Amino acid sequence: MKQTSVFRIDLNKIEGDGDFPCPSCGAIISPDDDSERVYKIIDMETFEDGSLKNLSLLCKKCNSIIILEGFETLRLIDG
Numbered sequence: 582m583k584q585t586s587v588f589r590i591d592l593n594k595i596e597g598d599g600d601f602p603c604p605s606c607g608a609i610i611s612p613d614d615d616s617e618r619v620y621k622i623i624d625m626e627t628f629e630d631g632s633l634k635n636l637s638l639l640c641k642k643c644n645s646i647i648i649l650e651g652f653e654t655l656r657l658i659d660g
């Protein structure tokens with residue numbers, strides 16, 4: 582059985598508008614793309630106040646799991 586790779590990405594280290602390449606296959610994951618053609622959201626964790634803590638995505642090209650972290654810092658910046 583093929584083992585699923587899990588990658589962690591810190592949103593604060595992503596430059597630009599939030600797009601980033603899949604660490605495994607290089608497919609561009611765009612937060613604005615909700616077509617689920619490249620990736621789909623498989624899990625999310627929230628803080629007690631309901632704000633986003635992290636997001637688990639499945640890359641549909643290579644079946645890697647990508648965990649996006651660092652939402653809490655973005656929230657602080659947005660004010």
Ligand SMILES: [Zn+2]
Nearest residue numbers: 603606640643
């Ligand atoms: Zn991939």
